[in-house]
Every structure is written in structure tokens, then in C-alpha cells.
Ligand SMILES: Nc1ncnc2c1ncn2[C@@H]1O[C@H](COP(=O)(O)OP(=O)(O)O)[C@@H](O)[C@H]1O
């Protein structure tokens with residue numbers, strides 16, 4: 504569903520991603536773990552077309568989207584939930600969700616995630632539907648960012664550090680939502696610095712070090728080697 508081959512990304516003269524490969528089957532959750540600054544967000548932004556790539560290819564569902572601008576990548580069915588959530592503080596919950604609706608080309612075509620269904624999926628948002636973004640807790644803001652992404656009916660969802668700053672109880676709720684999305688057939692790329700959420704939901708775990716994928720494992724293998732992996736790749 505999402506395939507990255509040999510992705511290279513530069514910021515000016517600074518070479519950040521060095522030949523990143525990632526192959527994500529439909530309806531699965533792949534997690535990419537790595538320390539702060541290794542290039543996780545850059546990879547996600549490069550997929551989205553927010554940062555240009557200097558080498559390699561990206562394909563979604565067999566369509567080559569290499570070099571496409573962000574609005575076309577989004578229309579191809581890729582939704583992006585950015586690090587830090589970036590919800591609109593002055594808009595209400597409902598207004599924030601509506602921002603994610605697709606443009607005029609597909610309006611009225613229907614979505615698998617109409618507003619009513621989203622509010623069922625996220626009870627905390629239903630209760631706060633008239634509240635402004637700035638009045639929400641961190642957990643509620645994260646749920647809102649995911650709801651805003653879902654309303655576009657994505658095939659692929661890119662989640663950048665969704666558990667950041669959230670209490671363990673809220674991270675558990677996030678894991679429940681992510682698993683539910685997988686059941687609905689959404690393919691998810693989860694980027695995390697924190698192993699907890701990734702371990703709880705991912706079908707495939709990858710580790711990035713200095714812009715390179717250095718390790719890949721199933722959750723069982725990963726859990727068995729967890730301490731060694733943490734010490735070697737994830738501890739600062
Ligand atoms: N807009 C930018 N311009 C220049 N360098 C950047 C920019 N964004 C990130 N970087 C650098 O690229 C590297 C990877 O950053 P990032 O992708 O944000 O890492 P991560 O998400 O894994 O923490 C870091 O060294 C960071 O300082």
C-alpha cells in the first residue's frame with residue numbers, strides 16, 4: 504500500500520535520509536522508532552511532499568507519487584497527523600474536523616468516516632464538540648488531529664509521534680483507536696520515539712539511526728530483544 508525505495512532527503516547541504524526503504528502491506532501497522540533527530544519526521548514529510556526528495560521513489564497502492572505536491576498526495580489517499588497535532592486553537596472541535604474534509608472534487612461522494620461516526624469513535628470529542636481547540640487536553644487534541652485526518656477517508660495514515668506528552672491511560676486509548684482503524688483496513692505508518700505505543704500496536708517494527716533503517720522485527724522478536732535494542736538504538 505505504501506512503498507518507499509531508496510529515499511534520500513537533504514535540507515540544503517545537510518543530508519538527512521540515506522536510502523530509506525519501507526514496504527507497508529495494506530491494512531497493517533508499521534512503526535518506525537528512533538531517537539530524536541534521526542530523520543523520522545523528515546521521512547513522513549518527504550512522503551507527503553512537504554519536503555522534496557533528492558533520490559528514490561514513493562508509491563501508494565501501486566501509483567508512483569514521487570515528487571508530487573502535498574495536495575495531490577492527500578488526494579491519493581494519504582492523511583498526515585503531524586507531530587504536535589497542529590490543530591486550530593480558535594476553531595471548535597467540529598470546525599477542526601471539517602477542515603480535513605476533501606475538496607470540491609469529491610465533496611458529496613461520501614466518506615467511510617462521516618462526522619457522526621467519528622464522534623462515536625471518539626466519545627471525548629463528542630462531549631467537547633463545541634469547545635475550541637485551545638480548550639482541549641493534549642489527549643483530546645491528539646484524538647481531534649486523528650479525526651481530522653480520518654474524515655478525508657484515507658487509505659494510508661501517517662502518525663508522527665502521537666503519544667508525545669500523553670499520560671499512559673490516554674496512550675492506551677490511542678492504541679485502541681489505532682487497532683480499530685487497522686480493522687477498518689486503514690494502513691498506518693506510526694513514527695515514535697517512545698516504544699510503548701509502537702510495541703502495543705505495530706505489526707512490523709523498524710528502527711532508524713541517522714537517516715538509515717538499521718533494524719526490522721516482528722513484535723515478538725522485538726519484545727524478546729527489547730532491552731538490547733533500547734540500549735543500542737534508542738537510549739540517548
Ligand atoms: N527544516 C529543516 N532545515 C534544516 N534541517 C532540518 C530541518 N528539519 C529537520 N532538520 C534536521 O534534520 C534532522 C532530522 O530531523 P527530524 O526529521 O525532525 O528528526 P526526528 O523526527 O527523528 O526527530 C535533524 O538533524 C534536524 O535538525
Ligand SMILES: [Mg+2]
Nearest residue numbers: 543544545586
Ligand atoms: Mg520528529
